[in-house]
Amino acid sequence: MGSDFRYIDENLKQIQYNISEAAAKYRSPEDRIRLMAVTKTVSYEAVNHAVSLGVELLGENRVQEYQSKKDFYSKSAEVHFIGHLQTNKVKYIINTVSMIQSVGSVKLASEINRLAEANGRIMDVLCEVNIGGEESKSGISPVELYELLERASEMKNIRVCGLMTIPPPVESDIYLGRMQELFCGVRAKNIGGIEMNELSMGMTHDYAAAVKYGSTLVRIGTGLFGARNYNK
Numbered sequence: 054m055g056s057d058f059r060y061i062d063e064n065l066k067q068i069q070y071n072i073s074e075a076a077a078k079y080r081s082p083e084d085r086i087r088l089m090a091v092t093k094t095v096s097y098e099a100v101n102h103a104v105s106l107g108v109e110l111l112g113e114n115r116v117q118e119y120q121s122k123k124d125f126y127s128k129s130a131e132v133h134f135i136g137h138l139q140t141n142k143v144k145y146i147i148n149t150v151s152m153i154q155s156v157g158s159v160k161l162a163s164e165i166n167r168l169a170e171a172n173g174r175i176m177d178v179l180c181e182v183n184i185g186g187e188e189s190k191s192g193i194s195p196v197e198l199y200e201l202l203e204r205a206s207e208m209k210n211i212r213v214c215g216l217m218t219i220p221p222p223v224e225s226d227i228y229l230g231r232m233q234e235l236f237c238g239v240r241a242k243n244i245g246g247i248e249m250n251e252l253s254m255g256m257t258h259d260y261a262a263a264v265k266y267g268s269t270l271v272r273i274g275t276g277l278f279g280a281r282n283y284n285k
């Protein structure tokens with residue numbers, strides 16, 4: 054049945070080409086840029102096909118959808134949670150994902166820390182920044198970010214690894230540039246107890262630009278799997 058998914062092979066080749074082209078132009082040869090396949094609404098068969106082509110990282114948005122698909126995913130895939138997460142849902146993912154990228158409040162960080170401790174693990178997290186200051190988006194404002202980082206640095210069972218963002222969908226690169234500045238600014242402060250190695254930025258419409266602005270991890274759904282059908 055693999056041939057049903059041939060469009061994924063083509064899409065993946067194109068994406069990998071675009072990433073390497075942008076990286077060759079704007080980045081150092083030793084920079085690692087990871088590609089995440091964002092799986093919302095996508096069948097586990099299609100997801101597994103992408104994994105069979107070498108995509109090693111999956112991004113999950115919805116707890117319930119992830120619960121229904123996770124047992125069918127290839128065991129080799131690594132899963133990060135990237136969607137809006139209510140504190141009362143952390144318990145469903147604490148033992149099955151390797152990173153939570155969408156931490157935008159002290160309250161959520163505390164709950165992840167509490168459950169990670171209860172489960173005897175350390176959870177890697179990214180702080181999600183609302184770089185465009187959009188009402189409709191979750192994530193912490195750049196101004197409040199430092200307090201979140203300070204508080205999170207004291208939590209023993211979470212490890213802050215970097216930042217994540219969903220910039221406003223504008224033509225210009227202005228928010229990508231601001232995010233890179235913020236990321237470099239935080240990293241330069243060398244806050245004890247946190248790491249600043251991961252900048253998760255770039256989706257289907259802006260991943261090549263995001264690579265230019267220092268992204269270490271691009272999250273692609275539509276560009277890999279095609280337009281989402283929410284009515285399935």
Ligand SMILES: *Cc1c(COP(=O)(O)O)cnc(C)c1O
Nearest residue numbers: 091135256257272273274275276
């Ligand atoms: C859906 C989603 C993506 C992927 O978006 P596409 O435009 O389909 O590539 C990336 N990040 C997050 C947090 C998402 O929810």
